[in-house]
Amino acid sequence: MSTATKAFEMKGVSKTFRFFSLNDISLDLEPGQIMGLVGPNGAGKSTTIRLLMGLLTADAGEIRLLGHAMPDQSAAAKLDVGFVSDDMRLFQHLTLAQHMDFVAAIYPGWDAAYAATLLKRFGLRAQQPVKGLSTGEQAKALLLLALARRPKLLVLDEPTSGLDPVARHELLTEFMDVLRDDSRSILFSSHNTLDVERISDRISFIDRGRVVAASDKEDFLERWRRVQLRLPADQPAWALPEIVACERDGGLATLTVDGFSDDWLARLDAPVQQVQRMSLEEIFVATVMHSRQVQEAQAQ
């Protein structure tokens, strides 16, 4: 196990609003890794990130950002954390160059050469007042300001929303570049499972205020399969914990399996038609649907 300070840690964190509660969130990230936080609308992704950044105070639990207790030590933590969320705004009457000067004056890690490279790569004009930039350009400008600080941890709430596919591609490439220095880490939330699948080392699924699954990306992709096999219509389906869904069509059954292995499949002792890997999007949907079914069954 690594002894290095974790990029962040949340233990048993809860927060209740009038119509929503975030329950018992426990997540952590090793330095040098990217975590994708994935969840449906209103799942609690932004609330989790706001708690982590000390913008909200938890009702219960412990939060550490680069080893600093939050929110008490947030000033120390934030020196080394770059944060961008989609409700952030730039000063509309200033140019991007003025923003860059401003950020460079505050943060000692500012890397002017890297900022110049990002300006070119993102196709931004430093001398143009921000109010003349498109929405996507403003999002890229915010990301440039965060990236060029070379923070130890980047926390990005929906960083790719509003960006065109080319800009998204450039940004994801930039994220991978950040991790060339293996003490740096990224936490980002997204609905876009393709982006998450492409760059994350760790993935956490969140739904209705709870973490419903969290593991290494490879582990998710290895464990889940769609298995199609022949099963006579009059024979009951298997009641096994690994089978999270079973669709039947005449003599065919399609199983969605979490915990697949060749040995497991052999135990079913049925003629197999097809075994397919699942995309992260399919795994995400199956995880959320299954967790909701379990919760609803428990509530009855």
Ligand SMILES: Nc1ncnc2c1ncn2[C@@H]1O[C@H](COP(=O)(O)OP(=O)(O)OP(=O)(O)O)[C@@H](O)[C@H]1O
């Ligand atoms: N300050 C607040 N006061 C009351 N309710 C809040 C507050 N902040 C968030 N919520 C509620 O918490 C729930 C989760 O919101 P949150 O923004 O964390 O979700 P999300 O997963 O980021 O969603 P989306 O993908 O749609 O952005 C929502 O129902 C929202 O109304």
